[in-house]
Amino acid sequence: MKKHIFYILLILSFQSCGFYSFTGVNTTAETYQVNFFQNNAPIIEPGLDRDFTLALQDLILNQTNLDLVKTGGDLVYEGEIVEYRISPMSATAEQTAAQNRLSIGVMVRYFNTDDPEKDFERRFSFFYDFPATTQVQAIKEEAYQVIFERITQDIVNATLADW
Template identity: 65%
Template sequence: MKVFKFILGLFIVLLVTSCGIYSFTGADTGNAKTFQVNFFQNNAELIEPQLDFDFTNSLQDLIQNQTNLNLVNNGGDLIFEGEITEYRIAPMTATAQNTAAQNRLTMAVQVRYFNTLDEEKDFEQRFSFFFDYPANVQLNSVKAEAHEELFERITQDIFNASLANW
């Protein structure tokens, strides 16, 4: 019986300590304790009000929700910065009358990532995604849905490139 209790106790200790090492999101934050997300200015030709602010907040929220890092305004162990370089609408498919049947909203972000604790992980990369919607629909009526999908996909791609340990 003592052997069984010992093995059970050892199993529980291993289980509890191993959970501290593994992250369910796959995030590899190393020894980092803090992160900062500098303001992502909209430098695209088409300026959408509030887009830069909303995107910056979306990236901050994703990192806070998927890691145990603390958000700071400066001096972060991990630093994300960049700019929105593309925000455009283009027709995608045509009808028999040579009019657009579907439009595509594309957004691209140039990101610079700095890991002050491990400079080998630093990178600069472009991330983009698109949202298709019917041409007979105004962008304003689908903008909230479009931005949610664009932000979710782009911020997750940024997270995966910088912190995912797949």
């Protein structure tokens, strides 16, 4: 009998927490929408826009129990890729680049239909350093994975985590 009471109290305590998940997401929203992130950076890398849009959709889908919809989402993410840049980071004794940095920046507009006070427009960016002797095409897949993982997690933290 005590065991049953314990389980009932445990269930009730989780229900009283409201819409909280163990990933830190705290929202009453049920759906989200990620509009296509157009690549408006000075350097256009083919497929970057599609890959980023899918990475953001997948991260939210995997870390929350929100449903992805094409239109009419409770939470709406939209924006554009505004930076794609490769720049030298460190030099050798011969004054040539020893290391390069790939930087990607994304402007995000976030709309919360349940709580418009949480709406914002903000820039998120991250980078990946690689040896200057390596071509970008050789590291592109790994670099995108590292950069997208960081940027998309920053976006989710800014929009869904009440920390």
